[in-house]
Amino acid sequence: MPVTFHIPGALREFTAGRSKVEIEHSPTTLAEALSALWTLYPGVRDRIATEQGQVREHINIFIADENVRYTGGLASPVSAGSEISIVPAVSGG
């Protein structure tokens, strides 16, 4: 089973309008899955990560219902069938 990314509306401009993107090969970590995502859709990369490769401060990534900040960050394990959500944090004025 592929790994599925759920793409927020603000980024669909860079995923040809897709709200879901499936990664066919089998990434084992979030970093590998993200790398596959932006090989497909390069415009997504700089929106999610800084130029130093860190997930942006106010962007949260969930694998299923778990925020990866508490499960190992980019090294968080993903497995076949994982659903990954990219969500801007609730913040700002």
Add this chain to the structure above:
Amino acid sequence: MIGQVLGHCRVVAKIGEGGMGVVYRAYDEVLHRDVALKVIKKDARLDTSSSQRLLHEARASSSLAHPNICTIHEIGESDGELYIVMELVEGKSLRDMSADAGLPPESVLRYGVQIASALARAHDRGVVHRDLKTANIVVTSDGLVKVLDFGLAKQVGSSIFEGPTRSLATLENTSSLSGTLLYMAPEILRGEAADHRGDLWALGVVLYEAASGRLPFEGRTGFEISSAILREIPSPLGPPVPPGLWAIIQRCLTKEPIQRYQRAGEVQAALEAIQSGAIVSADPGADVSLPRNTILHSVRHAHVRKGDFLLLVGTTKGAFILRSNAQRGRWEVGGPYFHGHNVYAMAYDGRAGQHRIWASTQNYWGTLLRSSDDFGKSWTNPQQAPIRFPADSGVSLKNIWQIALGRPEEPNVLYCGVEPAALFETRDAGATWSLVRGLFDHPHRARWMPGNGGLALHTIVIDPTDNQRMYVAISAGGVYRTNDGGLSWTAQNRGIRAMFMPDKYPEFGQCVHKIAMHPGRPERLFLQNHWGLYRSDNCAENWTDIANGVPSDFGFAVVMHPRNPDCVYIVPVESDEFRCACEGRLRVYRTRNGGASWEPLMRGLPQKRAYETVLRDAMTADSFDPVGIYFGTRSGQLFGSRDEGRTWGKILEGLPSVVCIRHAVVEDASGGLGATLPKAAVPAPSHQTKSVSKRKMRRTKR
């Protein structure tokens, strides 16, 4: 078939053959006129109900009556042959004309306007073409465009490329579709409900092909073509294609229909604007090879013409473009652009005949530098952030605080001041940016401290008379100067206090809020510090306190009079703790003697409970005579004066917090500024406010 009679038309000669059928020249023996006769191919034939729909569609199309639409006279069946009788159009197809290197931009615009006009008429009548392509567009010998096959593809092709069972495999196997696929919009490929905006996509493909002789999306197989349409961004079209035309093509080729032009009439108007030269960039060297992806929201645009006066307003929730003329009495408001983004920096670049607006945008998805060549109708939205710290720097871009143009003789040079404090430079009009290492590697950098707003390089001042000298201001690092084009930098803070440091006069570490230079006297600089007003008359070698009679020497903005090097405007705030207009009275202070004394300017400004703040880039002075001064406040009010600050009026209220204001005169063809204002023409500020408030009311009603 030659010599046969279908209905009352005698077939004379074969003209051509397409996916739908064979086209003949024929003679209408009743009406005595030459006509084109299209005989529908057997394999594209329709069942009875489809045939009825085709008949219905042909009737609708025949009622379009537009000079750029090939008229359908009749549709009928004779001896088992389904045929369409049409106006005979003699000319060359746009496809043949565009082959090789494409057509000159003037021709593309001339034909594009006519095609868009034809689409506008059809769409208004509910007819969608669905098979617009250069092979379906004929240009007659006198330059008249005729769009063929209107409304036919919808029915004839329905069995092939509509319906839920369509797949890429069937597309690949349908050779008659190969020409059509190249023009097909992404939403059609995705199997979504398609509408007239699919025609606007196809128009984008047609314009691209006409301008360049090649197609924006290509591939060896149907799958490759579809994949390109769905995913790829077309290669940019550079000179001789004007940036404005490229922007229009890009907007037509936006993947999401909602972000395209919504009506063919809009494309027509945009093409006509370029055609009339109203907003076309004349710079053949302008770099258009940037990776661009036009992003557009449903916003109101200002309609800018040559000679107009613009205010570019950056706020904490987006950007606005205000348009007026040399009178500066009435304002048309465009925006908001970049909904919800911080826009800390904007700039207008009119060098070398271009009309480019720059803006920095920042939100949780990152920070980008963007530009528009059509006054905000479309903006770049690069896939990769153009300003980025190199990997070895270990830091990431947080915000862009300042966009500064290089010298007039270097129209491709720009600078950006960013947070964390650093300077970036481009020498190719923004295609590539590089970190200015001389400053980034300065040994002081590790000891710069962030101010309230972060550690930012927020001010860039270029010496117009010495191409090796420039200044930057950093909060909190102080003023730095280079005399060798950026290779090395020295701290230039002698005489500037640092109230928050044990040593009140350190070499660096001052929290400088703004510096300003008079271009006619570049050795002189004025400086608003975090506590302290200063002037230097020797290229920042040392600074003299000039807070002579101001209610507070705390403030942010400093603006020079464009002609008088002794005249400066500031807006003091009460204190570090209470960063609001002193005593709740909003007053601009002006010196006309280099800081020896200051006078309050308040006529027309609120003097009661006006706890306003004017931030460091939220004030600007235009070049008219008398000078116009404009400032925006943290509470979202925009004030202006057309008489050098003597009287003021409110231009707009209800904006998000204003962080940046820039002005521009859209140069006329002669390259001169707009007309100067005689003093008598300056109306009372109340008039200004009134006209604007009426406009606001109208806008609110919408």
